[in-house]
Amino acid sequence: MRPRTLRGRLVAGVLVLLALGCVVVGVATSLALRGFLLQRVDQQLSMTVGRFAASLEHHNENGEGGDSRGQSRGTLGVRLVGGHVTDAAVVASGTVRITLSGADASVLAGVPLDGKAHSVDLSVLDDYRVMAVAGADGDVLINGLPTEGANATLRRLQLVEAVVFAAVMAGTGVAGTIWVRLSLRPLQRVAATARQVTELPLASGEVQLPERVPYDDDRTEVGQVGGAFNRMLFHVGDALARRHASEQRMRTFAADAGHELRTPLATVRAHVELARRDAAQVPPAVRHALERIDAESARMGSLVDDLLLLARLDEGRPLARDEVDLSRLVIDATGDVRVYGPGHRWRLELPEEPLTVTGDADRLHQVVANLLGNARLHTPEGTTVTVKLRVLGTGEAGRIELTVADDGPGIPEEPQKEIFERFVRVDKARSRASGGSGLGLAIVRAVVTAHGGTVDLESRPGRTVFRVFLPAG
DSSP: OOOSSHHHHHHHHHHHHHHHHHHHHHHHHHHHHHHHHHHHHHHHHHHSTTHHHHGGGOBOTTSOBOOOTTOOTTOEEEEEETTEEEEEEEESSSEEEOOOOHHHHHHHHTSOSSSOOEEEEETTTEEEEEEEEEOTTSOEEEEEEEOHHHHHHHHHHHHHHHHHHHHHHHHHHHHHHHHHHHHTHHHHHHHHHHHHHHTSOOSSSOOOOOOOOSOOOTTSHHHHHHHHHHHHHHHHHHHHHHHHHHHHHHHHHHHHHHHHHHHHHHHHHHHHHHHHHSGGGSOHHHHHHHHHHHHHHHHHHHHHHHHHHHHHHHTTOOOOOEEEEHHHHHHHHHHHHHHHOTTSEEEEEOOSSOOEEEEOHHHHHHHHHHHHHHHHHTSOTTOEEEEEEEEESSGGGOEEEEEEEEOSSOOOHHHHTTTTSTTOOOTTTSOOSSOOOSOHHHHHHHHHHHTTOEEEEEEETTEEEEEEEEEOO
């Protein structure tokens, strides 16, 4: 399993490289020591070559042959005549005759007469370095020395190297982890600053970006990352400041325009009302024009009121904080919409006990009225609209859920992403007799947000549900 973090990968990479270095060092030292030890054995063997093997053919008064004087323990002597072993002995406490197997005899018979040492593996005596020379009687004399001492020394070296390398690997792992952790601490601070930026509400309002990271030395990789990150924060902060200034100008313009339009609209409606008082003196065409002027003036007045409300909510002006009977408010709003939409089926699902929230009764009534009016305008007659209230959770974490669901044709998936934005109208999404200004759902979200709640939408053909969550209490 590969480590996921950069710190883990760096430490693992260092340990892998160190392990490869240890393996190379271990193999090199083992080969060098083995060659040196075998060279020593070969030198000792060349000094006594043929002497012990030649003495095997001479027997003393006891019938024993082989002079072991001056020979080291384990020295092997073999005499071959015509390719067959005639005598074989090993130096122990004295000269010990041995019987070689056919395989061992074949191995020894194959040793070349070149005066050089060769390694053989004898089933009776293990590993030996042997040297073959021609005897005076046409025979072949082979002397050998065991390599067990050299092999034991080599095994001890390998054991020591394994222990030392393991200790070095463990120490390097601990020290490398600490060192890499310290070296990457600046990068961790850059990541922490980036996390702070991701947690900021960048969608709207004034945004205070965190302090810049203090690493901007282009000579280091971390400094290059820190410098690039600081430059990115500068551009992001500048863009957010420009966006906030533009939003403020738009809000100021909307509020000022609303205030300025209220007076001329009131004047227009007053003059229209004055002209309509003497209906007998007004021709039918003029009377119809006055009715249209009055209707459009009323519609424009409603639009101006909505814009002013959104402007006040954007400025963060506090709403009323009264105890509101949400159950009674839903009943009243549903009763009102039944008058305008008699062709729809309106259903209420309310708990037996009244549900109350703390907030602005007029604004909450507007939320419910906008949702119900939206369902009435954008669904055909015969559609069933269900309004439901229920409590979710208990205590301070408790919430009240208000849902307005209908079984109409639904809203296409693409417009759902911006349905709560201002002046958004999905004209082709539903059949309707008339359209609104595109501010109804924007007001719903703004009012619900001002009360500390949330609103969302779920829609598919045959079912559309608006859910409003408000803090209980």
